[in-house]
Amino acid sequence: MKKLLIVLLVLLTAAAASFAGARADGGASGSTAASLVGIAMPETHVERWVKDGASLKRFAEARGMRAEVQFGNADQTQQNQQLQSFLTQGAKVLIISCVNDGVASVVAEAARDKVAVIAYDRIIPNSADYDYYITFNNFKVGQLQGQGIEEGLNLKAATAQAPKYITLFAGSPTDGNAFFFYDGAMSILNPYIEKGVLKVVGPYPKTSADTANFQRIATENWQGPIAKTRMENLLSGDARDVVLDAVLAPNDTLGRAIIEACKADAKYRTKLPVISGQDAEADSVVSIKNGEQYMTVFKDTNKLAEAAVILADAVVRGQTPNIPGAVLASGDLAKIGDTGRKVVKAYLLDPVIITRNNWQVPLDAGFYTDAEAAKLR
Template identity: 30%
Template sequence: MFPKFNPRATAGVLLVTAFAAVGAGCGSSDDNSNTSSNGSSTAASGSASSGKGGKIAFLLPENQTARYENQDKPFFINKVKELCPSCEVVYENATQDAAKQQQQAEAALTQGAKVLVIDAVDVASAAGIVNQAKQQRVPVVSYGRLVAKAPLDYYVSIDPYKVGQQQAQVQLAALKAAGKANPRIVMINGSPTDSNSAPYKKGALSVYNRAGAKIVKSYDTPDWAADKAQQEMDQTITSLGKTGFDGIYVANDGMAAGVYSALRSAGLSSSRFFMTGQDAQVDGIQRILAGTQLMTVYQPLKKIAGTSAEIAVDLVQGKPVPASLTPEKTDNGAGQVPSALVPTLSITKDNIKSTVIADGFLKPADICTGSYAKACQAAGIS
């Protein structure tokens, strides 16, 4: 259901200079937002203006994954405020409902939004949102997930194929060190409506296939839901038994929590299976410190949100977007979209302090709670 595209085309060294200044000034809270009971909010604009203002719609897909409300939202809004105090961010979260996101986009356009920045619930159906915006001459930035077969203006994300490779490479190295030369892998993949899920899986499979690993079960998990990942792991244990697999590939930390629960309920230690993850959530980092999850992948969300905010502010102010911000091109089935693909990092127990903590993404106080205090101390985190 996904278009053929190659987001790996030219990502890499060029990004270092382009993104060097993006993260500066991105705070971790949104003091001026009014949040409703369904997770949506509108950020009030500042009183002073350093240039032409306007409304920017920021549409996120769901709130099951902690990053969207805790990182993406405040990072984006605060960067817009820094760059354009007179700009207003109209924020909405679709809570994993594509029809609701369509309604939110239509409402934002009715309210006079001059730019849409959208992380789509469903990358196929979101083409309708893009087309409607373009009819009203409103530019669209595809954020995180690539909207398929639609006339996008810009795309800001990570390289999902590389993320899958990073996850599998770290896991296979650990399995090899444990004496598992040709391991049997269970794959708990992401939602089929997310454009990144397929390349995550393909990237991991490219590594597994070269290494002679055997995929004994593979699931595409609706909505990235932890409870559904838990059910998939329960089914795997029932089908294969407790010794029928050696490693568990999990596409993100939220689902890893569900897999961890399934293993515990079955009386299995998750440390045996070198479980992967993504997003560097607090609970994922805690499991890594405790030895119950092997790794996660850190997406520098300040850079992703900051770059998207820079593009959106330039667009709303009628300024040309510097080519250095989007040095790549990504094919979404409708054309070559100017793209910024931010490099990601594999996180293990050894580099938590020098990455997510050093970047200010997470604080020791967030991680080192309760039973995790001793694990933090052992890892030099305080």
């Protein structure tokens, strides 16, 4: 009897040790099951960030991680407080789409605590305290916008005797992507401007390096009302005596605001300018389908979110990332990872142009919620 009790005690001790070991490592060597992933999105007024936050959380939890999402309300101080809360909770990795470079102080705190930081679809500028950035090829996003305008205006057949007229908008000056979008678009449009077949109405920064003029066309925090007011002022000011053929709009939120302003002007009630966009928001794809907004750029943020979580998982495990569908930026594209303090590893996914000819691509990809998809059916 005594021997039997000893055997049972040994077995119970071994089982307890085994269970404790499983709890300690999440059930497998190197597992991230117990790891908290802190997800910080910049705001909710651009609908894609709400979707991205939900997707990041879903993919992280599918990998057994704990995940929490916070939205910064376009306020870097508020986002910093959210990030500090993640650190207090013991987060192992932070996935951050920042509001502006004021986030750098918390990124430095994370580095001191040996917490990995991944910049998500917006580089964290003026920081040398993190190593990873995941995004789309944002110069190509701009190129696709420029190509959409080139196609929509048939610029290859345009002449200096009958030029086309365009006005230019850019995104938020606190978002490093805005510069890549603009420069990509202008790499397509500048040759036509130089030939005199495309005329710019209003400020014309040839590239984003023309800081003074870029600030004049930039849209603080990607706010639609700001773009609408500026468009209204253009229509009653610099563009009063011409009919605009195109507007370079850097995303869908701004594109729809510009369309709203144009519809209130008698000159555009029957024919809108060719207006670009980005993000394939459902309302803009409906607009494209209906012949209003000309194009958008589809960045499958479901794939971006999944890729970011794969990267986070690899970083926490101490493994070399292997991210399907993403390439590590190199050559001229390596500058996409330049924070101003160091060049981080930038993983890039490919964007897709969407026009009336292929508006169903994001729908077929399952990009939309049921309510959004219903608008397109």
